[in-house]
Amino acid sequence: MNAFLMHAVELAVLPVVVAMEDAGYPVDIAYLHQLRGRLEPEMELVKKRICEIGGDGFNPNSPQQVQRLLFGTLGLAVSKTTKTGQPATDGEALDQLKGKHEVVPLLIRFRQLAKIVNTYCSIPDQVDPDGRLRVQFNQLAAETGRFASPSVIQLLPKDDEFAIRDAFRATDGHMIVGADFRQQELNILAQVSCDKNMLAALTAGVDLHGLAAVKVFKLDCDPNQVEVLHKDKRKAVKSIQFGLLYGKSAHSLARDLGITVEAAKKLLDNYFAQFPAVRKLIDRVHKDVVRDGYVDDVFGRRRQLPAATRRVPRRKFAEMSDEQKAILRGIDAAKREAQNFIIQGAAATITKLAMVRCHQHIVADHPEIRFILTLHDELQFEVPAALVDHFAAELPELMCNLGLERFGLKVPLSVDVKVGVSWGKMAKWKGIHESASQAQ
Incomplete structure (x- = not known):
């Protein structure tokens, strides 16, 4: 430092x-007590219905029991797997199973209610006698x-x-x-990348998400009007731009937008065609971290990422050993973290x-x-x-x-x-x- x-x-x-x-x-402790009183009865009703489907002794809080119910008893197709290859039952997996069986939205609702009741409605237990949470x-x-x-x-x-x-x-x-x-x-991204279009927009007080939507989708309107006239287009480029800040891949973008990976790749290509300086910045950061094993932001804050300096033989991914695949994944993860760090660190x-x-x-x-x-x-x-x-x-x-x-x-x-x-x-x-x- x-x-x-x-x-x-x-x-x-x-x-x-x-x-x-x-x-x-x-x-406001009373507010949270009232919220708990309103939600607990609904949570119990939802749990009762889930248990009627799951059978005696079913526990909707158990990922293992939920897994057996969905993919064993009910025979639903696996939509997502864990790192160990087991059928996933997290929120994303359940979202992909909506419409397959009535128990799925019940499980989603139960988890939502349980999170609110057990995590947020218990905040009063942490509040000091003067009514303040420290x-x-x-x-x-x-x-x-x-x-x-x-x-x-x-x-x-x-x-x-x-x-x-x-x-x-x-x-x-x-x-x-x-x-x-x-x-x-985004302001930092524009300035660090020195992208002319973004910098001009910042100086003029133009919405950067609106600007990107106009350029990527060839919209005929003022960038500051995109949120009203083309809300879906602004949402798409917002996912792209925040995805770039967090090092998201085309696969992640496709999942966020509910589109194919190919469509996501095309969106990214269109984006980089309009903002080439951003592409150059990302490429430079990736090159630097692979060479040095660390990256610095504009203030000199440094992130050590030694995994980026490891090497694997140049061959097809399918032909690599498990160890080599793990190393390659580590390199890719380090690149994404470096990409995120130079912006988030400065922020x-x-x-x-x-x-x-x-x-x-x-x-x-x-x-x-x-x-x-x-x-x-x-x-x-x-x-x-x-x-x-x-x-x-x-x-x-x-x-x-x-x-x-x-x-x-x-x-x-x-x-x-x-x-x-x-x-x-x-x-x-x-x-x-x-x-x-x-x-x-």
Whole structure:
């Protein structure tokens, strides 16, 4: 780790971590108790019906028993296998079996309800007497530099039918203010790759997913109108672009979009034809990690990936030994991780720099504001209602003017600010928010 990362980022963010862990997130315990009371009866009814099909003593929580029921008793065709070659019963496998037997959607629903009841409705057990959930944030647990936490707070479902995030509610007289970087990782991809089309779009404030959809699908409309006029096309290129960030293959893209592998390959080819600089960046990163066994992001954060330097004889995959196949898979995995790291690592550093700047401002000018959460590219605060508009107006400047030009990131980032009485009820802040009337 270089001096900048050590002193300006990791050591500087420590006081912010301490402040977040000390503040905790206010939780509406009664809301979660009511949710449990509503869901448990449905869960028992679903379980009863599953057990009627599965027979006496059937346990829907047992993957082995579910496997025997689906592929043994009911004789359904195996849609997916595990790494050991056994029939899979995970969520993806069950989704592929929908329509094959009535028990499949019942199993999916049971697992969904069990997850909510057992994981999220049990959060009150972890809440302190003052009504706040205090969790640990590990700033270096992930190789990318992203924050990680053993708590479920970073895994709460978004916009689901159960509205779990509504339980994370500001205390009386306060509001939750959230600010997240707009298309942060795509912004970094555009700047690191130096893609002219993307950079021009960023400078003009154009939606990058919309731009990609227009170019890949030859759409005759403004990129910023694609989400309204061609929602399916935007979704497709969004999968492509996020897939590139996470090193996804054509097979993964095909699965995400529900299309053939050949169609997915064609989409990727069309995308790279429109954004050739992105293809060159990926090729360069793969070449570097295979040669060096590590890769650095723009800030100098390094990811060691020694598996990339291993070698196998040049021959057809089917002719390789099991050991050689394993080595080749390891090389491919290392390439994908390197591809992801150069973007996600930079994003993590930018978010930490923004956290430091916001915290310094709070300590100096607004000690009554609490820094309560960091979630990837989003920061959240609990703010007195009277200060919401003032603080919300300050956040974009605090988070965007970070002096990144010296690292080659010359196009400013953008921030969206949201305000609400709870995490789940936050809405876009438009300059003047009815904070006082909404705060309890």
